Amino acid sequence: MQMSSKTYPSTMARLSRVALAPVLAPLFAAMLLSGCDTVGDFFGGGGDDVILPGTRISILALERELRPNIDSVDTRIILPQPEDTPVWPGAGGFSHHAMHHLMIGDNPQRLWSSNIGTGSGLRNRVFAEPVVGDGLIYTMDADGIVAAFETETGKRTWRRETVPEREKPGFVGGLKNIGGFFGHAPYFLGGALALDQGKLFATTGAAEVIAFDARTGTELWRSRVDTPVRAAPVVNGGRVFVITVENQVVTLAADDGRQLWTYSGTSTPTILLGGTTPAVDGGVAVVAFTSGELIALRTDTGAVLWNESVVTVRRTEAAANLPDIAGRPVIDSGRVFAVGQSGLLVAIDLRTGRRVWEAPVPGIYQPWVAGDFIFAVSIDSEAVCIDARSGRILWVTQLPRFEDEDDEDERLIWAGPALASDRLIVVGSHGRALSLSPYTGAVLGQIELRDGTTLPPVFASRTMFVLDDDGDLTAYR
Secondary structure, eight states: OOOOOOOOOOHHHHHHHHHHHHHHHHHHHHHHHHTGGGHHHHTTOOSOOOOOOSOOOOGGGGSOOOOOOGGGTTOOOOOOOOOOOSOBOBTTSSTTOOOOSBOOOSSOOEEEEEEOSOOOOSSOOOOOOOEEETTEEEEEOTTOEEEEEETTTOOEEEEEEOOOGGGSSSEETTEEOHHHHTTSSOOOOOEEEEEETTEEEEEETTSEEEEEETTTOOEEEEEEOSSOOOSOOEEETTEEEEEOTTSEEEEEETTTOOEEEEEEOOOOSSOOSSOOOOEEETTEEEEEOTTSEEEEEETTTOOEEEEEEOOOOOOSSTGGGOOOOOSOOEEETTEEEEEETTTEEEEEETTTOOEEEEEOOOOSSOOEEETTEEEEEOTTSEEEEEETTTOOEEEEEEOOOEEETTTTEEEOOEEEEEEETTEEEEEETTSEEEEEOTTTOOEEEEEEOSSOOOSOOEEETTEEEEEOTTSEEEEEO
């Protein structure tokens, strides 16, 4: 167990460094690339362009494309029977994140739609996936407003602010708050939710964890942590586990918010905007860090059981060489499954930490485990099915990569996948949801969403809930 003894900068300084780093780095790279044709002029060389002899090959053509394994052609995909769940208590479902095969109607129709508040924009983003329990669905908007809605009607039952007084419009740490300057909510930058035993737990970009009475919205306790938290908490065995933007694991008591233990991982200067949630099962918490580390900790003491690295450097895009593990790890049948956005999906033995297999799949969303098979969406917009026993790729389906494929304009983001009633469902940033066959990868159909989304759908009581970038929560049944 490691206790943190770091000294941290002010809230605004932390937010500026962590939030702007992933924005400025690609922008600077784009400036360099855009000037490649006139590099002589840029450095004072001038003169006519010199065309070198030889065959020109795009460096992007050197990328490896995913292909089904030739030894897997005879593998039969057999999935567990669909089962309904009345609750969706946290990001990724239950604390182990292995939701297998859920249920939804054959022809889902829009049941209702309600606005949760401020959606994603240039200033703030919504990071919180909805959570469901006891007939209510809970959301957090981009300004940190938590709300509860009836799952059958979409009627809002309560609404609470999470932003503390010190972060509200005005001065923060001696500096004028950006949101306050424009008369809006603070520069909040995220937070997320989890539900357990009648309590709703919220993490915040203001470096706090808050517990509410899930039925009434009454605040029960509020605990400070060292740095902001954008990822969802996970609750298991009376403990609340959170990961801060500085790769610190903080474990709190669910009853009163007192700190039980902490573990500090290696921080990284440039990360993807957002965060990931630990997978917890059987007294073990598996934590994914932005450094590419995957670490197993004892839930009672925080002692390290093993650690692994999910990093590979092979891709030509600058962002793809970030070591970040943005997708949630999954614990199922004594193994841990995790995907890194730099290019690997791995299976690790939960007890020993031994790597069982790896597959060249880069991703930023949690892989979906269903029986002996794993489904994932790569950052190249490829839907993939993998044999969980061997790591062999069984099928690959190329999803649309651009909103306008002819002009290669507006690159799409596909969130998911999720398996429900023999359909693999992904939702897109262009406002469409696709259903694929989990057996062949063939596209079965699509539905139009109210707006684009980068949050995966959640399921409860044979209903699919989608929260879009415009802040609209929609139920499909």
